[in-house]
Amino acid sequence: MIRVRDLVMCLPGNGRPVTILDGVSLDVAAGEVVAVTGPSGSGKSTLLGLIAGLDTPSGGSITVDGVEVTGLSESDLARFRRRTLGFVFQSYHLIPTLTAAENVAVPLELAGAPQALARARGRLAEVGLGERADHYPAQLSGGEQQRVAIARAVALAPPLLLADEPTGNLDSATGAQIVDLLLGLNREHRSTLLLVTHDAALAARAGRAVALRDGRVVNGHRAG
Numbered sequence: 001m002i003r004v005r006d007l008v009m010c011l012p013g014n015g016r017p018v019t020i021l022d023g024v025s026l027d028v029a030a031g032e033v034v035a036v037t038g039p040s041g042s043g044k045s046t047l048l049g050l051i052a053g054l055d056t057p058s059g060g061s062i063t064v065d066g067v068e069v070t071g072l073s074e075s076d077l078a079r080f081r082r083r084t085l086g087f088v089f090q091s092y093h094l095i096p097t098l099t100a101a102e103n104v105a106v107p108l109e110l111a112g113a114p115q116a117l118a119r120a121r122g123r124l125a126e127v128g129l130g131e132r133a134d135h136y137p138a139q140l141s142g143g144e145q146q147r148v149a150i151a152r153a154v155a156l157a158p159p160l161l162l163a164d165e166p167t168g169n170l171d172s173a174t175g176a177q178i179v180d181l182l183l184g185l186n187r188e189h190r191s192t193l194l195l196v197t198h199d200a201a202l203a204a205r206a207g208r209a210v211a212l213r214d215g216r217v218v219n220g221h222r223a224g
Helices: 044-051 073-086 101-109 116-126 142-153 172-189 199-205
Strands: 004-010 020-027 033-037 058-064 085-088 160-164 192-196 207-211 216-222
Touching: 004 044, 020 044, 020 216, 033 044, 033 101, 033 199, 044 085, 044 192, 073 085, 085 142, 101 116, 101 142, 101 160, 116 142, 142 172, 160 172, 172 199
Parallel strands: 033 192, 033 207, 085 160, 160 192
Antiparallel strands: 004 020, 004 058, 207 216
16 A cells, blocks of 8 residues: 655755655555654654655655655645545644534545535544534534544545544543544554554554654564
């Protein structure tokens, strides 16, 4: 599903470039659950953003579901993301002026899916928020907002789900519920889940953990 080779990401610094990722290589099989761990500044979120095509690497290659991501134009990238992946952010990124159902309907409408709002309500029911569909983000708890974000990410049933610190803004009990939800959706949809986390308990529940330090992979092992 994911094949990363010799990935390098450098950003301009004061007088000299700052290397965020330094020769990272990674393989994730279809259906696998992989946690990317490491301290702050180790390049975890940068790696996820590059896989999603949100940024362009300084070097190396990324292939997702048979598509070479690093060579795509902006329009092709948009089509690739719509067809292939969903992204869950730490800070939810919900549109405050839209209800929960309307937020989830956004990717469906962009894809031209019929009955987008009805399908969005179905996704919300799937994550346990059927009765909160007409609430606005400000009327929802952090855990509920993250559930809405997850429903939006899986609205088009993408084969790949990327999650960047999905429990980072939540208390431990709510975070555990979100992890249960992500793993349950992974099993139900037979999708691939790649998540970034600094939470050792969350990483332990993945099928495999890959640790980054100073922009390099330092180990990859079976979790649990």
